[in-house]
Amino acid sequence: MSTTILFTIISLSAIGAGAAIILYFVAQKFKVYEDPRIDQVEEALPAANCGGCGYPGCRGFAEALVKADDISDLYCPVGGNETMGAVAKILGKEVEAKEPLVAVVRCSGSPEHRKRVNEYDGASSCAISSALYAGETNCQYGCLGLGDCVEVCDFDAIYMDEETGLPVVVDDNCTACGACVKACPNDIIELRKKNKKDRKIFVSCVNQDKGGIARKACKVACIGCGKCVKVCPFDAITMENYLAYIDPNKCKLCRKCVTECPTGAILEINFPPRKVKEEKKDAAKEKKAEVSDKKENDSSTQNK
Amino acid sequence: MLKTFTKGGVHPAESKYSADSAIEKLPLPKTVSIPVAQHIGVPSKPVVKKGDKVKVGDIIAESAGFVSANIHSSVSGTVSKIDNVLDSTGYKKPSVIIDVEGDEWNEDIEQSTDLKKEISLTDKEIVQKINQSGIVGLGGATFPSHVKLSVPEGKKIDVLIINGVECEPYLTSDHRLMLEKAEEMLVGIQILMKALSVNRAIIGIENNKPDAIEYLSGLIKNYPGIEVQELKVKYPQGGEKQLIKALINREVPSGGLPLDVGAVVHNVGTAYAVYEAIQKNKPLFERVVTVTGQSVKKPSNFMVRIGTPVNDLIEAAGGLPEDTGKVINGGPMMGKALNDLDVPVAKGTSGILILPDEMAARKPENNCIRCAKCVSVCPQGLEPYLLNKLTQLEKNDILEQNGVMDCIECGSCAFTCPAGLPLLDYIRLGKSRVSRILRSRKQ
Numbered sequence: 163m164s165t166t167i168l169f170t171i172i173s174l175s176a177i178g179a180g181a182a183i184i185l186y187f188v189a190q191k192f193k194v195y196e197d198p199r200i201d202q203v204e205e206a207l208p209a210a211n212c213g214g215c216g217y218p219g220c221r222g223f224a225e226a227l228v229k230a231d232d233i234s235d236l237y238c239p240v241g242g243n244e245t246m247g248a249v250a251k252i253l254g255k256e257v258e259a260k261e262p263l264v265a266v267v268r269c270s271g272s273p274e275h276r277k278r279v280n281e282y283d284g285a286s287s288c289a290i291s292s293a294l295y296a297g298e299t300n301c302q303y304g305c306l307g308l309g310d311c312v313e314v315c316d317f318d319a320i321y322m323d324e325e326t327g328l329p330v331v332v333d334d335n336c337t338a339c340g341a342c343v344k345a346c347p348n349d350i351i352e353l354r355k356k357n358k359k360d361r362k363i364f365v366s367c368v369n370q371d372k373g374g375i376a377r378k379a380c381k382v383a384c385i386g387c388g389k390c391v392k393v394c395p396f397d398a399i400t401m402e403n404y405l406a407y408i409d410p411n412k413c414k415l416c417r418k419c420v421t422e423c424p425t426g427a428i429l430e431i432n433f434p435p436r437k438v439k440e441e442k443k444d445a446a447k448e449k450k451a452e453v454s455d456k457k458e459n460d461s462s463t464q465n466k
Numbered sequence: 467m468l469k470t471f472t473k474g475g476v477h478p479a480e481s482k483y484s485a486d487s488a489i490e491k492l493p494l495p496k497t498v499s500i501p502v503a504q505h506i507g508v509p510s511k512p513v514v515k516k517g518d519k520v521k522v523g524d525i526i527a528e529s530a531g532f533v534s535a536n537i538h539s540s541v542s543g544t545v546s547k548i549d550n551v552l553d554s555t556g557y558k559k560p561s562v563i564i565d566v567e568g569d570e571w572n573e574d575i576e577q578s579t580d581l582k583k584e585i586s587l588t589d590k591e592i593v594q595k596i597n598q599s600g601i602v603g604l605g606g607a608t609f610p611s612h613v614k615l616s617v618p619e620g621k622k623i624d625v626l627i628i629n630g631v632e633c634e635p636y637l638t639s640d641h642r643l644m645l646e647k648a649e650e651m652l653v654g655i656q657i658l659m660k661a662l663s664v665n666r667a668i669i670g671i672e673n674n675k676p677d678a679i680e681y682l683s684g685l686i687k688n689y690p691g692i693e694v695q696e697l698k699v700k701y702p703q704g705g706e707k708q709l710i711k712a713l714i715n716r717e718v719p720s721g722g723l724p725l726d727v728g729a730v731v732h733n734v735g736t737a738y739a740v741y742e743a744i745q746k747n748k749p750l751f752e753r754v755v756t757v758t759g760q761s762v763k764k765p766s767n768f769m770v771r772i773g774t775p776v777n778d779l780i781e782a783a784g785g786l787p788e789d790t791g792k793v794i795n796g797g798p799m800m801g802k803a804l805n806d807l808d809v810p811v812a813k814g815t816s817g818i819l820i821l822p823d824e825m826a827a828r829k830p831e832n833n834c835i836r837c838a839k840c841v842s843v844c845p846q847g848l849e850p851y852l853l854n855k856l857t858q859l860e861k862n863d864i865l866e867q868n869g870v871m872d873c874i875e876c877g878s879c880a881f882t883c884p885a886g887l888p889l890l891d892y893i894r895l896g897k898s899r900v901s902r903i904l905r906s907r908k909q
Contacts, residue, residue, distance in 0.1 A: 280805040283828050285888035290895050295556020295805055302557055371550075371558075 199252060200224050206248045207238060212316045214239045214339025227253065234258055240317075240337040263338035263353040265320070265331045269305040270366045270429070272326035276301055276380040292347040300379035303369045305329065305350055311342035333360050355410040360432045363408060363415055365390075367427045370403040377425065384427040390419035468673060470698040471708040474845040476878045478701055478799065480674055484638045484758045484765035489646055491769045492782055494569060498541050498773030499561040500526065501553045504812040505602040506609045507533030512562055518545045523572035523749050526562050529597070535610045535813075536600035537562075540751035540771035542570040554795045554802065554809050561810070564773070575748045581649050582745040585657055592661040592744060599743035600750050600813075604735030605629055605640075605704065606796060608814035611740070614730055615661050626659050626667040627713055627724075627731045630682075631697065631704040633672060634797025637817040639754040640734050642767045644671070644678040647738050652682075652689045654741030659691060662730055667692045669734070670713050672699045701799060702876035706731040708845050720872050735816075755779060755811055759820030761787035770811050777807040779818055791826025794819040799877045829886030840879035840889060846872045850879035850889045857896030862903055865896045871904070873897055 203224040210220070215238050217223040227233055233255050238245050243259045250257045276299045282291055288310040296302030307327040312320050319335035320342055322328070329342075333356075343351045350368055365384055369376040373385030386404030398412035399419060408419070408428070420430045503509035510527035520526060520539040527537040543566045550558035571577060587595060597612035617623055632640040644651065655667050669686075671679050673696045686692045695713055702708055707718045709731060716727040724731055732740075735753065742748040751772050758765040763784025770779060776793070780786050786793075786807075794801040795809070798819055840850035848869055856865045873893050880890040 285891040287891075287895070290888075290891045293895065293898060294802065294891075296552075296558070 197228050199228050202252050203227050203249050206241075206245060206252060208241045208245060210240045210316060210337070210339070212240060212337070212339040212341060214337065214341065231255075239263065239339050242337075262356040264333050264336045264356045264360070264362075265338060265340075265342055265351050266354050266362060266364055266366075267305070267329050267331060267351055268364065268366050268368050269328060269350045270382045270427070271299065271301060271304040271380045272328060275382045276304065288345075288347050301369055301371075301376070301383065303348055303350075303371075304367075304380065306348065310345045310347070311351060314341040314345040316341065357415065361415055362429075362431045363413060363417065363420060364410075364429060365406045365408055365427055366429045368405065370405050372404055376404065382426050384423075385425055387424060389422045389424065390428060393418045393422045468696060468698040469712050470700050471703060471711040471845060473711075473847050474843045474878060475700040475702065475708075476843050476881055477699065478635045478881060480699070481635050481758075481760070482638050482641070482674070483636070483760075483762070484756050484767055485641055485675075487638075487642070487764075487766045489642050489754055489767045489769050490782075492771070492774065492779065494541060494566050494771065495774045495778050497546070497563060497565050498771060499551045499553075499563045499775075499810045500537060500540065500773040501551070501559050501561045501810065501812055502527045502537060503559055504537065504608060504772070504814065505535045506607065507531060507535070509560070510534055510537050512548050512560070514539075514545050514548075514562060516545055516547055519543070520545060520564060521570050521572045523575050523751060525600075525749075526564075529600070529610075533610055533613055535602050535612075536598060536749070537772075538600055538749040538751045539564060540773050541566045543567040552806050552809055554804065554812060554815065556802070556805060561773075576746040578746075581653070583653055585653075585660055585744070587744060589661045589663060592657055595744055596661070596740060598749070599739075601736060601739050601743055602750070602813050603733055604739060604753060604813065604816070605733035606800065606814050606816050608812075611732065611736055614732070615658070617662065617725065617730075621725050622728055623662050623664055623725065623730055624666065624728045625714060625730075626655070626662055626664050627706075627709060627729050628655055628667060628669040628734055628737055629704055629706070629709055629731055630669050630671040630675075630678065630734045631709060632675070633699075633701045633704040634799055634801075634817075635701075636758050636819050637756050637797045638758070639756045639767055639816050641675050641678055642756075643738055643754055644675070644734055645681060648682055648685055650741045651734055651738045652685060652692060653745065654737035654739070655692055656689060657740050657744050658732055658737060665691045668713050669694045670697050670703075670709050671695070672697045672703060674699045702845055702874065702878065705845065705874045705876060707874065720869060750813060753811075753813065753815070755815055756817035757783040757820075758817065759787070759822070760825070761789055761822050762820050763787070770815075772813060773810045775808045775810060776804065776818055779811065780807065780820070787820060787822065789822040789824075790820055791823035792821045794821060799881065800875065828888070829883075831887060832885040834885055834887060837884060839882045839884065843878040843882045845876060845878060846874055848873060850893060851887075853896055854887060854889045854892045857892040857899070860899075862896070862899055866900050866903070870896050870900050 204221055207220040215223045217226055227236055242262055246257045278298045279300055280298055282298050286308050288306045288308045291306050297306045305328050309322050311329050312322055317335050317337055319332045320329050323330050338353050367384040369383045376383035377385050384405050388401050390406050391399045391401050396412050396414050398409045400407050417430055420428045502512055508531035511530045512527045514526045521542045524539045525536055526539045529536045541564055543564045546563050546565045548562050551561040553559050593612050593615045601611040602608040630644050659667050679696050682694045697712055706724055710716055710724055710729050718724055718727055739750050752769055754767055755770045756767050757779045766783045793804045795804050834851055844850055853870050877890045
């Protein structure tokens with residue numbers, strides 16, 4: 163009996179040792195060299211794997227970062243300047259600090275402003291709906307309200323407001339990865355500069371119809387009147403296809419355009435209330451109040 | 467046993483209410499809006515401007531490429547504006563809007579209805595004339611006809627197939643055309659045969675139209691080379707790949723064209739339009755449109771000028787029924803619901819179908835139960851449940867491998883799905899994504 167056990171142990175150990183020796187040499191022969199910095203860089207990245215950098219996941223981005231000589235074109239929107247600084251330190255390369263961005267929804271067409279003229283009962287996807295027709299309202303540019311942007315967000319940074327039927331971005335969660343921008347078939351969502359205290363001024367409309375048609379379809383549409391272009395002291399506003407656009411790089415957040423806009427299509431967000439009170443500005447203020455109310459509600463629900 | 471295609475297929479209720487209504491001329495509308503994109507391919511370029519006087523048959527938009535088509539005025543009057551107007555795509559598209567004044571035709575058009583049998587033009591001239599006349603496939607796909615007739619070198623065509631199947635339920639425009647304009651259509655087929663230099667043409671007709679089969683079988687004795695083939699009723703037999711399989715038992719390869727198996731398919735409506743263009747010098751500015759539905763007072767077939775608002779057609783058919791749930795442009799299987807009744811009739815509008823409330827809603831959506839009914843009905847041999855899922859997961863490469871581009875969008879899968887899944891909607895989305903990738907790969 164004992165010899166059988168002994169024989170088994172010896173023979174198995176011999177096979178094991180032999181295999182180990184062979185494997186050692188095989189591993190030496192087929193060794194793949196991998197830059198150890200890739201692992202280090204990957205560690206520094208946020209591991210969100212969102213694809214916001216344009217590479218397949220954080221590992222892919224880390225490889226690209228290590229490979230590239232000049233990494234100033236590569237940027238991780240989720241980690242932001244902090245992460246990129248850490249990466250640069252590991253690699254001994256230089257990066258420029260970039261202005262943080264945040265997604266904004268450029269449509270205010272809630273049911274009270276934008277009447278529903280037909281009913282869509284097809285598959286619940288903006289991409290499918292937009293391939294079929296212009297949507298439930300007379301505005302063929304605005305939000306379709308089926309939530310493709312919410313579906314693709316990895317950070318819980320966007321949700322559909324049940325009352326307005328429009329997506330709302332939670333600024334604190336938004337990492338500006340751009341997934342929602344790509345998902346929106348109507349190009350409503352835009353990445354804009356975050357600015358101090360999350361203050362933003364933007365044209366919340368993408369309607370390129372002539373004024374009359376746009377206004378008929380939606381009360382808060384940009385009608386292309388050009389008043390904002392005239393009033394802007396920094397030449398930040400351009401008018402194309404009856405639609406105003408505020409260049410975030412030129413805009414100095416002076417808010418002159420907001421008061422000038424006759425339809426209230428230009429939104430100001432996170433600004434303190436104005437000191438001078440004039441009746442004319444009531445409309446714009448109500449809007450602002452609404453927005454700030456909503457913000458408070460958001461934060462309170464989150465706290466819960 | 468009657469001929470038909472082998473793979474898949476469904477048999478929806480036929481409901482051909484308007485089969486016995488003769489084609490009526492619809493009174494002229496007050497204004498027409500003629501979209502410049504009524505065909506597959508590049509939209510045409512408008513050549514008229516505001517205030518121009520046009521006559522019936524005058525060219526108002528020129529073809530802007532090889533795969534494109536001229537567009538002619540369907541009425542006489544003044545161009546009131548060129549503007550974006552909602553059309554059957556569901557979007558506002560550039561259109562020429564004309565205020566109708568009288569009914570003055572271009573002098574070149576021969577207005578008599580005498581049958582003219584002699585074909586004086588050569589094959590090249592025929593193709594050129596068809597191109598100028600703005601003829602597109604009138605079965606619904608609106609592919610410019612001259613492209614199909616320009617056979618690339620090295621390809622040999624030996625048979626012309628004429629599609630008189632009309633497999634879509636409800637629609638009867640082709641059926642009526644075969645009964646009322648049969649001789650013209652047959653001459654049109656001869657013209658097409660000459661253009662393609664083939665000496666054999668087969669007209670495929672499903673056997674739910676026995677009158678048309680009988681009538682045409684009698685007439686073809688005077689037209690050598692043309693045959694009539696009775697087919698078993700099965701949807702989507704009107705798809706060109708299915709029709710080729712059914713009639714001459716050849717299979718168009720994946721990603722290929724009927725040209726690859728030596729066949730060219732044209733619709734009976736197109737054959738009639740070709741006759742009018744070649745023999746009567748009349749460009750394509752009117753077509754037969756069926757207006758039908760379960761509760762429609764007077765299901766009819768109208769000869770309609772392109773650009774007429776759909777509303778006019780519905781009024782002429784007895785008005786919009788009270789229980790209307792949906793108005794569909796086209797047939798119930800492949801047609802598309804309209805969101806506005808002022809959209810104009812275009813070259814591809816074969817019918818206006820008015821569905822009552824109870825038939826309009828979609829089936830409630832449930833989970834896929836893996837019954838594989840969609841697989842068994844797919845006429846292209848695809849796996850719709852899989853393509854659906856892959857699209858939802860955005861696995862575009864696997865979608866491509868699974869032949870999503872071979873889908874003919876017939877809707878048999880969604881029609882048969884017991885779980886009511888919007889299979890076709892997702893497959894279409896996947897198809898558009900993959901085709902975008904294929905295009906960018908080519909560049």
